[in-house]
Amino acid sequence: MRAALPILAVLAVIVALWYAATVWMNAPWVRDQAARAGQEVTTSQLVRETMSQERPVLPAPHQVIAELWKGVTGQAVTSKRSLVYHAWVTVSATLLGFAIGTGLGILLAVGIVHNRAMDLSVMPWAIASQTIPILAIAPMIIVVLNSVGVQGLIPKAIISAYLSFFPVVVGMVKGFRSPDRMQLDLLKTYNASQGQTFWKLRWPSSAPYLFASLKVAVAASLVGAIVGEMPTGAVAGLGARLLSGSYYGQTIQIWAALFMAAIVAAGLVFIVGGIERATLKRMGLVR
Amino acid sequence: MAEKAVIEAKGVNLVFETNDGPVQALKDVNLTVGKGEFVSFIGPSGCGKTTLLRAIAALETPTGGTLTVNGMSPDAARKARAYGYVFQAAGLYPWRTIAGNVKLPLEIMGFSKAEQDERVRKVLALVELDGFGAKFPWQLSGGMQQRASIARALAFDADILLMDEPFGALDEIVRDRLNEELLKLWARTDKTICFVTHSIPEAVYLSTKIVVMSPRPGRITDIIESTLPRERPLDIRDTPEFLAISHRVRDGLRAGHSYDV
Ligand SMILES: Nc1ncnc2c1ncn2[C@@H]1O[C@H](COP(=O)(O)OP(=O)(O)OP(=O)(O)O)[C@@H](O)[C@H]1O
Ligand SMILES: [Mg+2]
Numbered sequence: 326m327r328a329a330l331p332i333l334a335v336l337a338v339i340v341a342l343w344y345a346a347t348v349w350m351n352a353p354w355v356r357d358q359a360a361r362a363g364q365e366v367t368t369s370q371l372v373r374e375t376m377s378q379e380r381p382v383l384p385a386p387h388q389v390i391a392e393l394w395k396g397v398t399g400q401a402v403t404s405k406r407s408l409v410y411h412a413w414v415t416v417s418a419t420l421l422g423f424a425i426g427t428g429l430g431i432l433l434a435v436g437i438v439h440n441r442a443m444d445l446s447v448m449p450w451a452i453a454s455q456t457i458p459i460l461a462i463a464p465m466i467i468v469v470l471n472s473v474g475v476q477g478l479i480p481k482a483i484i485s486a487y488l489s490f491f492p493v494v495v496g497m498v499k500g501f502r503s504p505d506r507m508q509l510d511l512l513k514t515y516n517a518s519q520g521q522t523f524w525k526l527r528w529p530s531s532a533p534y535l536f537a538s539l540k541v542a543v544a545a546s547l548v549g550a551i552v553g554e555m556p557t558g559a560v561a562g563l564g565a566r567l568l569s570g571s572y573y574g575q576t577i578q579i580w581a582a583l584f585m586a587a588i589v590a591a592g593l594v595f596i597v598g599g600i601e602r603a604t605l606k607r608m609g610l611v612r
Numbered sequence: 613m614a615e616k617a618v619i620e621a622k623g624v625n626l627v628f629e630t631n632d633g634p635v636q637a638l639k640d641v642n643l644t645v646g647k648g649e650f651v652s653f654i655g656p657s658g659c660g661k662t663t664l665l666r667a668i669a670a671l672e673t674p675t676g677g678t679l680t681v682n683g684m685s686p687d688a689a690r691k692a693r694a695y696g697y698v699f700q701a702a703g704l705y706p707w708r709t710i711a712g713n714v715k716l717p718l719e720i721m722g723f724s725k726a727e728q729d730e731r732v733r734k735v736l737a738l739v740e741l742d743g744f745g746a747k748f749p750w751q752l753s754g755g756m757q758q759r760a761s762i763a764r765a766l767a768f769d770a771d772i773l774l775m776d777e778p779f780g781a782l783d784e785i786v787r788d789r790l791n792e793e794l795l796k797l798w799a800r801t802d803k804t805i806c807f808v809t810h811s812i813p814e815a816v817y818l819s820t821k822i823v824v825m826s827p828r829p830g831r832i833t834d835i836i837e838s839t840l841p842r843e844r845p846l847d848i849r850d851t852p853e854f855l856a857i858s859h860r861v862r863d864g865l866r867a868g869h870s871y872d873v
Contacts, residue, residue, distance in 0.1 A: 608707040609748040
């Protein structure tokens with residue numbers, strides 16, 4: 326409970342600032358309308374009207390929450406207007422991409438740790454891959470795959486994997502190299518093979534590093550999936566909601582989709598954190 | 613000494629190439645360790661005790677001279693799993709229970725499940741840790757962890773035991789007890805033990821042979837054959853014989869130092 330207090334205080338400050346910004350940013354339009362109608366606006370009227378516009382520059386928090394609530398509970402979850410439906414479309418691509426990215430990241434890390442040529446060659450490429458803006462890559466992936474008849478989930482998952490493999494490679498290389506010289510020497514005195522050294526020492530030693538990477542990777546996967554939805558012609562998914570919202574100036578819809586994405590991201594990170602705690606506890610690594 | 617040599621070093625040199633130039637860690641080391649001997653290596657920090665032990669274990673390679681273990685090269689002996697090595701730190705895997713840690717070499721060496729359990733039970737009893745098999749390392753005291761690491765080195769029943777200051781981090785009371793236990797274990801199993809220590813009483817109490825070393829370059833200055841009987845109660849440390857040997861070790865250490873200045 327004690328820990329919640331500072332968080333709530335920060336939240337209250339953010340909400341207050343947000344309301345202030347709402348008034349400030351939406352006021353010109355209200356004044357404009359009033360001037361055109363030849364009316365005077367009182368301050369209280371101004372404040373009220375800045376918070377009830379249909380297409381505000383910046384929607385008020387309660388408008389976003391209401392839209393979010395409507396999107397989640399207003400219709401069946403299978404409906405195209407349900408935010409739950411769109412979130413699921415995005416999450417399924419996220420999870421598939423996360424799985425691919427994690428698998429690829431671990432495999433590359435294994436290669437880097439065991440093979441000198443890979444050690445020298447893979448990392449620069451991996452780093453280079455992340456310096457290219459994903460917004461430039463995503464449409465190319467979509468278009469190229471589309472031309473060979475692959476659409477829907479897979480292209481988005483690939484963009485997701487493209488973003489999520491990197492933290493896994495970096496974390497796992499460090500994790501696989503975390504055993505100290507004494508631990509490695511011990512296995513050498515048993516004449517352990519490279520495979521045994523990996524499974525008995527390197528792999529379990531890397532567990533804390535794995536989960537740290539996975540938390541970053543799962544959030545990156547979600548970003549990848551959302552970005553991947555933007556150039557697909559806006560059919561479904563949170564990315565599509567963001568895009569269609571901006572086409573039609575539906576700022577409230579954009580903000581609701583953004584909130585949904587944030588909630589999903591927090592949920593995914595929370596789930597990974599839960600698995601982390603359970604695993605490390607079972608391994609005796611947390612007391 | 614008339615027995616067959618288990619470890620034999622002839623003119624062994626070992627030079628580490630470092631960024632600040634070569635470091636001669638071992639210079640012209642000659643040593644014979646017979647079967648069933650308990651040999652202690654004693655000397656000031658940096659005199660090459662660890663390096664010598666590691667060379668015997670094939671964890672370092674001598675740059676000159678010949679070194680054999682069981683009549684073969686140290687590396688061949690390592691591959692034949694001729695020795696158990698106890699490091700200065702217990703180095704138990706935190707994610708394995710005590711039994712799991714002791715089982716580690718057995719899993720690697722491909723013992724059957726039943727045999728693994730049987731051996732774990734036996735060596736844990738040997739180091740008086742029966743009943744602690746299911747605990748994690750952090751649930752045990754430092755002395756108990758060190759005993760577990762000794763059990764781990766004993767589990768696969770190698771004939772040679774190499775121990776690098778296994779009790780260095782422990783207080784004197786625990787150390788006395790573990791020394792006594794180690795001696796009993798040695799008497800019972802007839803293993804050949806090489807034991808690195810900083811403590812003169814520990815070296816004299818445990819050993820049939822004491823190797824005194826001195827630094828820069830690391831070399832052997834004296835080899836003392838102990839005249840103490842194999843059966844050694846703790847109070848043997850107050851006998852004139854014990855004190856005489858201690859004296860000779862101390863002289864050897866001092867001589868090594870004066871050579872130095
Ligand atoms: N891997 C290495 N690379 C370079 N120099 C080393 C290496 N290992 C040991 N040395 C050097 O070799 C010398 C002997 O070291 P060693 O660890 O064998 O000493 P020691 O007698 O075990 O000392 P201590 O009692 O402090 O453990 C030291 O001068 C040390 O700096
Ligand atoms: Mg040492």
